[in-house]
Amino acid sequence: MDMEKQSRFRRSLHDPDEFSLTFELVPGRSGRGKAYDRILTLARQFAEDGRLQAVSITENAGGHPALSPEVLGGEIQNMGLDVIIHLSCKDKNRNQMESLLYAWDRADLNDLLVISGDYPQEGYRGDPKPVFDLGSVQVLDLLGGMNQPLVGNGAIPLPPTSFLKGVAVSPFKRLEAEQMMQYYKLARKAAAGADYVITQVGYDARKFHELLLFMRQQGINLPVLGNVFIPNLPVVEIMHRGGIPGCVLPDHLYAEMKRESESEDRGKRARLRRGAKLLAVLKGLGYAGAHLGGPGITHGDFDFLVNESGRMEADWREFLPELDYWFADGFHYYEKDEISGLNLSEPMSRTQGKAPSVAYRVANIVHEAAFVPTGPLYEPMRKGCLALADSALRPALTNIEHLLKFIAFRCRNCGDCALAELAFLCPQSGCAKNLLNGPCGGSRDGWCEVYPGKRRCLYVRVYERLKRVGRDQEMGCGFVPPRNWALNETSSWLNFFLGRDHTGFRR
Numbered sequence: 001m002d003m004e005k006q007s008r009f010r011r012s013l014h015d016p017d018e019f020s021l022t023f024e025l026v027p028g029r030s031g032r033g034k035a036y037d038r039i040l041t042l043a044r045q046f047a048e049d050g051r052l053q054a055v056s057i058t059e060n061a062g063g064h065p066a067l068s069p070e071v072l073g074g075e076i077q078n079m080g081l082d083v084i085i086h087l088s089c090k091d092k093n094r095n096q097m098e099s100l101l102y103a104w105d106r107a108d109l110n111d112l113l114v115i116s117g118d119y120p121q122e123g124y125r126g127d128p129k130p131v132f133d134l135g136s137v138q139v140l141d142l143l144g145g146m147n148q149p150l151v152g153n154g155a156i157p158l159p160p161t162s163f164l165k166g167v168a169v170s171p172f173k174r175l176e177a178e179q180m181m182q183y184y185k186l187a188r189k190a191a192a193g194a195d196y197v198i199t200q201v202g203y204d205a206r207k208f209h210e211l212l213l214f215m216r217q218q219g220i221n222l223p224v225l226g227n228v229f230i231p232n233l234p235v236v237e238i239m240h241r242g243g244i245p246g247c248v249l250p251d252h253l254y255a256e257m258k259r260e261s262e263s264e265d266r267g268k269r270a271r272l273r274r275g276a277k278l279l280a281v282l283k284g285l286g287y288a289g290a291h292l293g294g295p296g297i298t299h300g301d302f303d304f305l306v307n308e309s310g311r312m313e314a315d316w317r318e319f320l321p322e323l324d325y326w327f328a329d330g331f332h333y334y335e336k337d338e339i340s341g342l343n344l345s346e347p348m349s350r351t352q353g354k355a356p357s358v359a360y361r362v363a364n365i366v367h368e369a370a371f372v373p374t375g376p377l378y379e380p381m382r383k384g385c386l387a388l389a390d391s392a393l394r395p396a397l398t399n400i401e402h403l404l405k406f407i408a409f410r411c412r413n414c415g416d417c418a419l420a421e422l423a424f425l426c427p428q429s430g431c432a433k434n435l436l437n438g439p440c441g442g443s444r445d446g447w448c449e450v451y452p453g454k455r456r457c458l459y460v461r462v463y464e465r466l467k468r469v470g471r472d473q474e475m476g477c478g479f480v481p482p483r484n485w486a487l488n489e490t491s492s493w494l495n496f497f498l499g500r501d502h503t504g505f506r507r
């Protein structure tokens with residue numbers, strides 16, 4: 001894209017003299033009403049103010065149906081303010097997603113934030129069918145293809161798009177397994193073409209620093225915007241009890257906010273001042289910018305936040321001891337620097353843990369023997385499966401495979417098996433969003449966002465299994481393509497040997 005055609009937000013990301021500021025707007029469950037008057041008034045004030053590079057617009061936030069982001073996006077863009085559209089993986093399959101992307105391309109809404117999305121919540125007459133056809137890493141791959149000139153369906157060249165691909169990451173995961181999987185997935189996102197990163201909501205300076213240090217050490221050179229979220233009191237309550245997926249508000253911060261709420265303004269000024277300190281610290285740490293947000297935030301609040309932070313900037317290190325809002329038992333990747341309160345560049349030592357489980361060992365032995373070309377059973381298995389390919393016994397092969405794998409892995413008979421890539425845990429039955437390249441941001445204390453306290457996040461279990469055999473780093477590289485639905489309820493063994501499944505492109 002020509003430099004002059006690039007959005008101001010895009011240019012600011014790579015300008016070392018700019019600290020990008022963006023603000024999150026949340027459309028609701030209607031197409032009209034006073035809420036939109038307020039949103040558009042705020043956007044107009046931001047456009048006139050000039051200190052904000054862009055507003056971002058959420059898509060069905062919290063999993064609830066809401067006005068599509070491109071509607072407000074178009075209106076706000078016409079005011080002269082850049083817009084980032086959230087593209088979530090829920091609610092639409094790959095074709096609908098591509099069609100939507102052409103619409104956004106045509107409307108010049110090119111700056112995106114690609115996220116897994118919150119699990120769909122109740123809608124018209126009950127819960128909707130969850131559609132997680134692609135995960136965020138696969139969407140990045142799709143967008144990368146669309147951005148390439150002369151790449152299209154078959155022989156027909158399509159005009160290239162010019163999407164900017166933002167992604168999210170949380171440095172605020174309490175357990176080692178959750179945190180490491182967030183970082184490993186970020187590495188996959190970077191390899192799949194992410195252009196910039198926005199963090200999840202949290203308030204701990206050392207954890208914000210950890211993310212930058214980790215990215216630097218892993219050679220992930222992407223601009224990062226730290227999240228500065230100013231909650232109101234009802235949202236403080238919801239966040240504290242874990243009601244907003246991925247947002248973290250530990251007990252001592254909650255207690256502090258409760259105390260502040262006894263003041264005349266119900267603690268609003270104190271929450272804004274905390275946000276201003278965080279803003280100053282993010283700038284001091286080397287973040288490329290900050291993503292601001294919060295319910296009911298006015299232009300006056302924004303003005304206070306930015307001015308106050310500007311006054312604090314030079315002394316940002318003084319606020320580090322205050323912004324210590326992490327769990328006493330929470331995971332840190334690095335050793336603490338006792339002088340600054342941040343991190344040393346030395347990672348903490350992580351124990352390898354228990355011996356691998358019997359289930360993992362048995363599955364791995366079978367896989368290596370029958371599905372790795374050097375394995376002793378590979379040729380007999382291949383020949384046996386191919387012999388049945390065109391015979392009347394083919395359905396029997398599918399049924400036997402499904403029965404065995406249902407007992408062993410709760411297999412869903414997808415025909416495009418990714419067990420070997422995920423420590424022999426089935427993403428179709430084990431992950432509520434059927435993700436294939438790493439976790440969403442919604443897990444909490446190791447539990448799945450969708451089944452808190454009942455089902456552990458699949459990727460926590462994947463990490464634990466792989467770490468025991470010293471292979472957890474494998475989750476930080478590679479790419480599992482989306483499941484091919486043409487293979488649904490067919491034999492994945494046969495599809496593997498015929499080169500029809502997702503591993504086919506590697507062989």
Ligand code: SF4
Pocket residue numbers: 430431432433434435438439440441442443447448449450456457458459
């Ligand atoms: S299993 Fe993990 S990755 Fe899958 S939906 Fe639940 S929290 Fe997200």
